[in-house]
Amino acid sequence: MGLEEKLPSGILLTTVEKLAGYSRKTSLWPATFGLACCAIEMMATGAGRFDLARFGMEVFRASPRQADLMIVAGRVSQKMAPVLRQIYDQMASPKWVLAMGVCASSGGMFNNYAIVQGVDHVVPVDMYLPGCPPRPEMLIDAILKLQEKIQNEKMGSAKREEIVLNEEFARKELPLLERKGLLA
Amino acid sequence: MTTDYAPSIETTEGTVFNLSGGDWESLVTGVEGEQERIVVNMGPQHPSTHGVLRLILELDGETVVQVRPGIGYLHTGIEKNLEFRNWVQGVTFVTRMDYLSPFFNETVYCMGVEKLLGISDQVPERAKTLRILMMELNRISSHLVALATGGMELGALTAMTFGFRDRELILDIFEMVTGLRMNHAYVRPGGVSCDLPPGAVEKIRATVKHLRKSTQDNVNILVGNQIWLGRTKGVGYLDLQGCLALGVTGPVLRATGVPWDLRKTQPYLGYERYEFEVQTQDTCDAYGRFLIRLGEIAESLNLVDQALDFLEPGPVMIEDKSIAWPAQLALGADGLGNSQEHIAKIMSQSMEALIHHFKLVTEGFQVPRGQVYTAVESPRGELGAFVVSDDSTRPYRVHFRDPSFSNLQATPAVGEGGQIADLIAALASLDPVMGGVDR
Numbered sequence: 303m304g305l306e307e308k309l310p311s312g313i314l315l316t317t318v319e320k321l322a323g324y325s326r327k328t329s330l331w332p333a334t335f336g337l338a339c340c341a342i343e344m345m346a347t348g349a350g351r352f353d354l355a356r357f358g359m360e361v362f363r364a365s366p367r368q369a370d371l372m373i374v375a376g377r378v379s380q381k382m383a384p385v386l387r388q389i390y391d392q393m394a395s396p397k398w399v400l401a402m403g404v405c406a407s408s409g410g411m412f413n414n415y416a417i418v419q420g421v422d423h424v425v426p427v428d429m430y431l432p433g434c435p436p437r438p439e440m441l442i443d444a445i446l447k448l449q450e451k452i453q454n455e456k457m458g459s460a461k462r463e464e465i466v467l468n469e470e471f472a473r474k475e476l477p478l479l480e481r482k483g484l485l486a
Numbered sequence: 487m488t489t490d491y492a493p494s495i496e497t498t499e500g501t502v503f504n505l506s507g508g509d510w511e512s513l514v515t516g517v518e519g520e521q522e523r524i525v526v527n528m529g530p531q532h533p534s535t536h537g538v539l540r541l542i543l544e545l546d547g548e549t550v551v552q553v554r555p556g557i558g559y560l561h562t563g564i565e566k567n568l569e570f571r572n573w574v575q576g577v578t579f580v581t582r583m584d585y586l587s588p589f590f591n592e593t594v595y596c597m598g599v600e601k602l603l604g605i606s607d608q609v610p611e612r613a614k615t616l617r618i619l620m621m622e623l624n625r626i627s628s629h630l631v632a633l634a635t636g637g638m639e640l641g642a643l644t645a646m647t648f649g650f651r652d653r654e655l656i657l658d659i660f661e662m663v664t665g666l667r668m669n670h671a672y673v674r675p676g677g678v679s680c681d682l683p684p685g686a687v688e689k690i691r692a693t694v695k696h697l698r699k700s701t702q703d704n705v706n707i708l709v710g711n712q713i714w715l716g717r718t719k720g721v722g723y724l725d726l727q728g729c730l731a732l733g734v735t736g737p738v739l740r741a742t743g744v745p746w747d748l749r750k751t752q753p754y755l756g757y758e759r760y761e762f763e764v765q766t767q768d769t770c771d772a773y774g775r776f777l778i779r780l781g782e783i784a785e786s787l788n789l790v791d792q793a794l795d796f797l798e799p800g801p802v803m804i805e806d807k808s809i810a811w812p813a814q815l816a817l818g819a820d821g822l823g824n825s826q827e828h829i830a831k832i833m834s835q836s837m838e839a840l841i842h843h844f845k846l847v848t849e850g851f852q853v854p855r856g857q858v859y860t861a862v863e864s865p866r867g868e869l870g871a872f873v874v875s876d877d878s879t880r881p882y883r884v885h886f887r888d889p890s891f892s893n894l895q896a897t898p899a900v901g902e903g904g905q906i907a908d909l910i911a912a913l914a915s916l917d918p919v920m921g922g923v924d925r
Binding site: 334335336337338339345346349350351364366376377381382385386389411412414415416417435437 | 563582585647654
């Protein structure tokens with residue numbers, strides 16, 4: 303390239319995508335979506351000892367309009383599911399969802415009539431975090447992994463292409479019942 | 487036709503009464519001419535409703551005319567799930583009901599099962615003391631969260647930081663003893679799952695000593711604080727008559743001056759040996775409940791010390807091998823709890839021991855037909871378990887009388903007629919936990 307050598311000192315070069323990713327990942331504002339036990343651990347993560355503020359994350363927003371990350375902390379009941387979807391719809395794009403705990407990820411131990419068997423039935427999930435409830439360190443780890451994902455997210459036409467590719471991939475996927483795994 | 491009946495029309499077939507929708511006019515006529523009222527929905531996703539509680543408010547300006555709590559947004563079907571698991575597995579479910587007081591849920595459930603089995607007096611003394619020890623530590627952590635979230639809802643964020651800071655120290659003890667920070671499943675029918683690990687007693691003593699000092703931070707910052715007084719004094723008024731009519735227990739009832747505490751009034755697990763004062767106030771308001779919680783934290787710290795004094799070496803699980811799980815559980819370095827000695831025995835020496843182990847763990851033990859109600863004093867009030875058995879290895883029905891649920895029905899009583907902002911303070915002083923309300 304040669305361009306780098308000609309730059310005066312104090313100037314760094316990057317792509318727009320990377321710059322946007324960097325600013326997005328370092329100012330994630332989570333919506334307070336505490337439901338059950340995990341919500342207490344989420345609050346503990348925000349409090350003194352674990353101090354989520356170290357990662358630019360402490361601004362828990364009461365209004366979904368101001369938030370870009372929804373941490374679904376706890377079991378989602380059938381009655382809560384429409385509310386959850388509405389909150390998600392009210393958030394401005396770009397937005398991400400973190401399913402905290404096994405109940406939000408897959409229904410967990412509550413395989414019954416009352417609990418939605420994984421919040422991905424209702425909203426698209428970007429990061430699954432197992433545990434019952436996950437320790438605050440695990441939540442921080444999940445958030446850091448999500449930040450990594452956000453950092454590398456595509457923009458513009460590349461993003462549109464990615465969406466089309468993902469859609470095609472999803473269409474080719476067999477329904478769960480027909481998947482044979484290693485038995486095929 | 488007289489007009490005493492529903493509106494009717496005469497047809498060739500005879501009189502036809504119209505029963506639907508006829509009440510609308512009579513309802514509307516009273517409202518006309520009054521000031522405009524608006525109906526506002528608050529929750530279920532709202533930062534200051536203590537979890538997923540929905541409040542439907544009818545407002546006249548800023549004044550709350552009517553409150554209707556809407557619950558069920560966290561209904562988990564735990565009681566139904568219990569009917570499909572054996573008696574020991576039930577503990578893992580009940581611990582997740584009121585997630586801020588797991589040890590109370592476990593203990594009250596296990597006391598019920600033990601009563602049905604008729605083994606209440608065979609539970610080892612050490613196990614009983616350990617239950618009390620963990621419950622009292624749990625009471626402190628639960629009250630600390632009540633203060634923390636209550637403070638946060640009223641804008642006192644420092645109270646929240648202090649509350650969670652001190653709670654972490656108690657969770658450290660829980661983790662050391664049970665292996666988990668929350669949802670422990672530590673108390674089992676017949677005793678507790680494992681004994682204290684080495685060094686636990688010293689750690690608990692040191693933590694209690696530290697907490698005596700550090701919990702004073704919240705006292706210093708809030709007691710007598712003008713802003714805090716302004717927000718809580720005279721707010722959420724509920725007198726004795728109201729409490730009795732609504733079945734309210736716990737700090738809310740004690741704030742009316744009645745020293746009703748199940749630990750004193752109908753002692754269980756040997757509480758009669760312990761020396762402590764039942765905290766009461768006579769203000770009937772949110773400030774009184776706040777003072778009671780602070781007082782109970784101090785009393786519970788004393789109780790933890792007393793429980794440690796009462797601890798004597800001995801088994802922590804019942805002798806009867808048809809109830810106690812065969813393995814001697816101990817927390818290993820890898821976090822798993824099986825004793826190598828026991829595994830060696832069942833895998834290579836005794837086929838009968840293996841069969842017994844397998845039957846007991848997969849099928850579980852039978853509990854004689856009957857029904858029983860047990861109650862403990864949880865941080866929120868009387869926590870009761872109604873346990874029914876039909877002589878099988880699974881519960882026929884387990885119902886919990888959760889104090890959060892009973893106390894929550896006082897929401898209209900404490901909130902109506904006040905301002906919206908006061909409703910938040912009043913609700914925070916009831917300290918409902920939705921996991922316990924909806925189960």
